[in-house]
Amino acid sequence: MKKDFATRIMEGCDFHPHTGLDVLVGRALVTVSSDGVLEMHDLLEEMGREIVRQESIKEPGRRSRLWSYEDVHHVLSRKTATEAVESIIVRWPYSNNVMELDTALFKMTKLRLLRVHTHYLQPPNSESESDDQWKYKDLKFLSEKLSYLFWHKCPLKSLSSNFNTENLVDIDMQYSWVEHLWKGTKPLGKLKIINLKGSHRLKETPDFTEAKNLENLILGGCTSLYEVHPSISALEKLVLLDLSWCGKLKTFSSTICMKSLETLDLSFCSILEKFPEISEVMEKLSKLFLQGTAIKELPRSINNLTGLVTLNLEYCRELEILPNSIVQLKSLQFLNLSGCSKLKAFPENGGNMEGLRELRLDETSVEDLCPSISSLENLESLSLKQCKKLHSLPSSIHMRSLRTLNLSGCSNLDNFSEIPEVMNLLELNLDETAISELPSSIKNFTGLVTLSLKDCRRLKIFPGSIHMRSLQVLNVSGCSNLKNFPEFLEGMENLTELNFDWTIFTEDSSTFKNLTKLEYEQARFPKIVEFSGIAIEELPSIIYSLTGLATLTLRYSKDFKSLTSSICQLKSLSYLSLSGCAMFKVFPDILENMERLASLDLDRTSIRELPASIERLQGLVSLNLKKCKSLVYIPDSICNLLSLEWLNLHGCSKLSKLPEDLRYLKHLHIGGTGIRGYRPKQQFITLGDLAQFRSTAPMINAIIAMVPNNEQNEAVADGESLLPWSDGSEILTDHEESSYAEEIRQRDLEFLEVESTLEGTSIHQDSNHGSMGSHPKRQIFSTSGYLDQNQSTAPLTVTVDSSCEEKEEEAVEAIILSYLKQSRHEEEKEEKEVAASRRGWRIWGCICGSRGNGD
Known part of the structure; x- marks a missing residue:
């Protein structure tokens, strides 16, 4: 249990928790964890419960607190409740005990805490059933001393119309069937929390005029809510207001001035068209979520949110323009405009948003960025993914704090900006853009770790001798017109992952000594033939010099025919896949031990046999030969692979014999083979x-x-x-x-x-x-x-x-x-x-x- 939660409940019951808890912590009777969880030793808890049991050993209805299902059921079924009961905490499997509870509550005039856990809420199947079985529309009586009401999945339509709410502190009725809490104005001076999250039948909120101390109002997921009482705008102590996923809420309030509000969530109120004016400065509001709404514009008074840190407008598809006053939000750090498909421009003086750290403009209709945006010195992440109309960037970029720049899918962007000074960019994504060359000043990205140019089909030349020593991951797959590869890789001494899709290696080079991952993409092979006319039949010799290579995949390279024995030079190789290489017929002799190769996939190839030297793969754990329909022979030397645990021969229809001494195998798949009468050394149950x-x-x-x-x-x-x-x-x-x-x-x-x-x-x-x-x-x-x-x-x-x-x-x-x-x-x-x-x-x-x- 959270300390804040326990403190709030005890305060509502007129206790003094802060002093008491400090004493208990000092005596090591309770502890408070670093994340604010209040914990008590089991023995101490049991001692407290025993004290309560001693209040009335034979009759639970005379005790001050009830917590076991058996005791509560006893009190309800035998109608032995008394005014002694101050607290009930019970778990019910279903909600059909409500009528019994209603009767018992009439006698519990001193009840201060009611916590009911209902595991399943079974609604009526018809109107007649609703009338007969579900006669109660509300509770007839609730104690006027009640301060805490917790009832998830409550079947009530409303609380008692006679309920005196004067002492009520917390209402938590998530996922309930409540349609309204009560009618009219109630004395709510102590009320701090209302949580009706997921109560999909709630249609309207109560009058908040007397709820002067309300701090949290959580109505997220109340899909039938169509109206919020106007008095909500006067809740000066409200800290959290959650109206997310209220799909029928069309209007919120004409004006707001909640000076204590810190979080306002209106996300996915899909028909909400207008955000209210902010009549006065609201300096404490730090998070505003409006994603998925139908708003067309923000009010000019948005600048009154002087403490705003996060503004999320993602997928506001009707939003066409941002007010210029938005640039006055000096505290704004995160601005998400992704999916605002009608938004055509970012404010001209956007560079004045000096606190901005992350800006997302993905899938917008932005055509160009104002020059001032390049002056956002604190910006760390800028994303313009899939901005199909974007055709230019500012002529130069000065964002010294920028770490991530994503321009992938900007298919009309044909020019990349100059970088006049050293920058600390770590990731640059230019996938599927129309750029034909990169500026030589890209060398000023001295700390660049990841560079992706996937499917940049117009890219012809990569600037040479730029010595990007920090680069670790480079993706040039689909760059079918790139001419100077691999020359431009000179100096990339920390490169560990290279992704490409055709044989552009033409010479040996020690540049790649640290490369650990090399990948041919299955989907790219048809495009090699289409764009360059090169058919992949064998690996270029330079591959065999990549002594740091750990992963090599050539899946479904239909024209790939052979490996050479030089494969054994790849001492770091741990995974080799030739899956689906239908033209591959001969696996090479292994001339030296390869102790790190753990997984070998040769499934769906045309190999006829494995070489006897397969025993040199001393670290092999998994060998996949599935559907190698030409395979006729597996050498006895495979039994010397002490690490081999998994052998898949499924569908090797011509294979009729296996070595008998495969004693270390854990998994052997022989379905669809020609093997008859196979009996391994181990015991076999048939x-x-x-x-x-x-x-x-x-x-x-x-x-x-x-x-x-x-x-x-x-x-x-x-x-x-x-x-x-x-x-x-x-x-x-x-x-x-x-x-x-x-x-x-x-x-x-x-x-x-x-x-x-x-x-x-x-x-x-x-x-x-x-x-x-x-x-x-x-x-x-x-x-x-x-x-x-x-x-x-x-x-x-x-x-x-x-x-x-x-x-x-x-x-x-x-x-x-x-x-x-x-x-x-x-x-x-x-x-x-x-x-x-x-x-x-x-x-x-x-x-x-x-x-x-x-x-």
Whole structure:
């Protein structure tokens, strides 16, 4: 609980919290955290509750405070409430206890605090139900001593018309069904907070004439609110006014003068057309949010907001002009005009806004910037993204504090300003602009870290010898007419990330010794052919000299054919992807150890085999060969990769054999391959053993997974299920079941996954997902807690994916039969379990073995 919140409540109950809390903190009985949270030891809390229980051990209705649901329910149901009750804090699952509470409150004449947590508010389904079940429109009685009312999701339409609000300090009724709090004027001299956030039925606010001390008025998300009482403008102590997302609010007030107001939020009042005049100086208002409104202009008196720091006008699509008086806001630091599509100009003397630190003009109709804007010496961020009509910048830029300049998408901007003096710019984004060259004075951006020129198709020459020593990230992808690459990179000794999309490297260079990321964009390759006629068939030799390179991706380079053995010179390479390079047929010999390469993606390539030297990739953890349909051979040397945990061979239809000693694998995917009868060194559990799980099924935690035909859309739902049986016939004797359970322990089975493609097969259905219909069904059975957890070796996952294709049906049968012949030799069980396989069950087995002792 926040200290301020607790203090406010205690003050409302006529206590003196500041002195008392200081004493308690001094005695270490309570603590106040750095973020203002008040904490109390559990024992101290329990001691306080026990003192209250002793007030009346047998009858809770005679105690001063009630907090447990059982006690409150007892008092309400037996109607034993008395005037002794001063505080109620209760959690109700539903709101149907209101009528009982209404009766009880009549006797609680000294009640000062009412805090009701309602988890679910179930509205009436019809008008008749509203009349019958929901007879109450308000509470008939509330104690005149009530100071704090907290009731989220309250079903009341209003509070009691007879409610004496004289002592009321705080009303918190968020997400309620209240339509109005009360009618007429009430004595509200102590009221400080009204929070009705999300009360979507609220239509109007009460009269605030007597609420002289109101500090916070929160009505955000009251979507039916169409009127705010005019007396709101006289609330001189109001600090926070939140009317955001009040979609029916068309007018606010003709004038405002709230001298204590610090935050005014009218954001997304989508039909609010006019902002009121500011009749007097409001120096404390620091945040004004008007984004998403329909206002067409700001009042000239905006300059009376002398303390304004943040002004957000984002997506005010009707706003056409800013008053010149706005430049008098010396305290303004953040101004957001993004999305004001009708705004054509920034004020001429905008340079006078000396406090401005961030200016956003994205997606406006601004055509040029006034010269004075370049004199904003404290401006740190300037964004003009997607300003399609912007064609020029000031001739020179003097913004010494500028750190970020974003001009991306300004498609008519064909010239960049001169930089007459050294600036501290860190990020410059000129993506998709029409500039043809950069000025040589760009060298004055001495601290530039990121420069993006993506899709600057008219850019021909980058100024040479500018020695941008701080530059770390450079993006020139899509700059199809750039001529002097890589010469202009000379001196960029800290460059770590380079993004481009065609082979423009023509010579070796030591310039790139620190480069750690090099990326070809998939979407750019077609544009290479279109714009330059160059087909990517191999990497330029300079790539192999990038000793600091960590990431190299060439996804879906359709013409890419080969790597050379020089790839082993990339000692820092940790990720290499050739996914989708359909012309790539031969993976090179690895002449030296590459210990840092952890992930290698060769999926959807045309390679026929892996070289025996693959064993030199000693750090390899993941090898992806998915849908390499020409792959016929994997060398035994792959078993020497002690770090290899994940091997994906799914869809390698010509691959019929695997090395047997893949003892360190954790995940092996062999669905859609030609592999038959594969049995790894580790213990392997197949469909033939499923029936024998029946006696241990209650010990197995099940996870149900519905697997659509599209393997990339897998929905997994947590739940519990027993093993599915096709019939109730006895398969094993009790003796056989007992011996098999011991065998399972010895094999350290951790996970068993089962799939079914039988239409109509009955498997546990999760209510959140509905019927699974004819989708393949997968069950994952975890045996944690059933097995010995001291094994040192992680389980191997052998995956045969679900499919109705005949080849995969045979593959599953082959796996099942292979194990049965070696471990069971019982002809009758073979027939039953193969028959079960033919009914559509697939196997996903996860098995543990031991790394040590030669197992």
